[in-house]
Amino acid sequence: MLTRREALAVAAATLPLVAGAAEPELKLATFEVEVTPPIGHPCMGGGIAPVKEIIDPLYAHGLIFLGAGQPLAIVCVDWCEIRNGAYDLWRESIAKAIGTMRERVLVNANHQHDAPIADVEAQKLLEEQKSGAAICDLAFLDKAVTRVAKAAKDALATAQPLTHVGIGQAKVEKVASNRRYLSDGKPFYNRMSATRDETIRAAEEGTIDPYLKALSFWNGDKALAVLHSYSTHPMSYYGRGGATADFVGMARRHRQAALPGTRMLYASGCSGNTTAGKYNNGATENRAVLAGRMHEGMKAAWEATKKHPIQLSFRSAPMALEPRKSKGFSTDELMARLKTGPRPFDKCLAALGLSWKRRCEAGQPVDVPLLDFGVAQYLLMPAESYVEFQLAAQELRPDSFVVVAGYGECGPGYIPIERAWKENDGNLSDWCWVAEGSEARMRAAMAKVLKS
Ligand SMILES: [Zn+2]
Known part of the structure; x- marks a missing residue:
């Protein structure tokens, strides 16, 4: 149940406006800004080799929608995760730059592992303890966010009329598979992004969302931007220090x-348990192979695109997730691990x-x-939500084209469905910081914003 205050906040944030003669005209501004970390910056929060070289630059790509109440923004970032205070910092800085509220800035990380994780409180904890471990460089974080906020502000002057939304989808062949597969009828959860074991690669694909979805935004006949989304961990190989x-x-x-002439964006879907593992043994040449298959999907979704007159409204539901209660996750146990963890990364995980x-x-x-664009919705879910949540969101609105991104607020880590707890005897990866019972909370929040 929402408290009265929360209900009022949801109502206040819900301001439907339809583009038309009597209404303010909708406009769209887009931007691109580099957020590549410096050499030496930790990757994946210190869990793998830090940046030794830049293989290709990392970007934040943004869309700013004007004319539907206060501005709304979608910002997709080529970082591994943006968490807690760092997540607020990203949203608040962009919100201030474009004159809106934090809640109306939808930031997601794309979750590449050879890329930064940002968590202000965790990094400060490591520094207070003089732990010698590091998750992120707070000065770099500030610089990157300042640059993004400026790019967002500068983009406002370039906004163009927004008249139509395009929707198109296509299956992506041989990219995603579920980490969970059955062997002799028993479930296993160990199919990772690069799977060297042939027999694990040979197992069934498991639950995935086979469709790449493309939302396009048009000024008459001109496509201003295309936002693509697909559910998979986006790595071919990683951990060698190549950002x-x-x-x-x-x-x-x-x-x-x-x-x-059209701004291209990509948002990773709910991909907590989906990876390229079935189709990827980690060989370096697979990066280009997987990219080719994704590109085919993007192109096919574009070719299948149909345009519709656009509407725009915004809804948001506050969702409380509980911290994990398993053994090892109490404050005392985490503090002890922060102080005396055997590896630097143990300290990072505790922080x-x-x-x-x-x-x-x-x-x-x-x-x-x-x-809500009328014929289509763009929903942002937190952290490493399992793909089942993305499928559930689409099932909640079978009449519509529901595009789901994952990796919004990344603080929770893996957000599993209840079956995963049961099948693993309550013992999931230590990258999961939420309690059992999160599935019901996730489903309730999705229903609230999708059904309204
Ligand atoms: Zn992950």
Whole structure:
């Protein structure tokens, strides 16, 4: 149940406006800004080699919608994760720059692993303890966010009329598979992005969302931007210190070259349990192969696109997720691990867990925001939501074209469905910081914004 205050906040944030003669005209501004980390910056929060070289630059790509109440923004970032205070910093800085509220800025990370994780509180905890471990460089974070906010502000002057939304989808062949597969009828969860074991690659694909979805935004006959979304961890190989937007960035770049006048964006869908593992043994040449398949999907979705007159309204539901209660996840246990963890990364994991716990204790809910374009919706889910949530969102609105991005607020880590807890005896990866029972909360929040 929403408290009365929350209900009022949801109502206040819900301001439907239809483009038409009597209404203010909708406009769209777009921007692109580089957010590549410096050499030496940790990748994946210190879990793998830091940046030794830049294979390709990392970007933040933004869309700003004007004319439907206060501005609304979608910002897709080629970082691994943006968490807790860092997530608020991104949203608040952009919101201030374009004159809107934090809740109306939908930031997602694309989750490439050879890329930064940003978590202000966790990094400060490591520094307070003089731990010698590092998750991120706070000075770089500030610089990157300042640059993005400026790009967003500068883009406002370039806004163009927005008259139509285009919707198109296509199956992507041989990219995504589920981490979970059955062997002799028993479930296993160990199919990772690069799977060297042939027998694991040979197992069934498992639950995925086979469709890449493309939302396009038009000024009459001119396509201003295309936002693509697909559910998979976006890595071919990683951990060698080569900063990269990986195969999804490569595919996006190819689309951008094909349609230079149209801004191309990519948002990873709910991909907590989907990876390229079935189709990828980790060989370096697979990056280009997977990029080619993604690009085929993007192109086919574009070719299947149908345009419709656009409407725009916004809804957001506050969602409280509980911190994980399993053994090893109490504040005392995490503090002990922060102080005496055997590897630097143990300390990082403890700091990330404590950061999320503090956020829960502070009572700040996770926002579940949605932009409603009439014939299509763009829904942003937090962290490493399992793909089943993306499929459930689409099932909630079978009449409509529901595009789902994952990796909004990344504080929770993996957000599994209940079956995963049961099948793993309550013992999931230590990258999961939420309690059992999150599935019901996720479903309720999705229903609230999708059904209204
Ligand atoms: Zn992940």
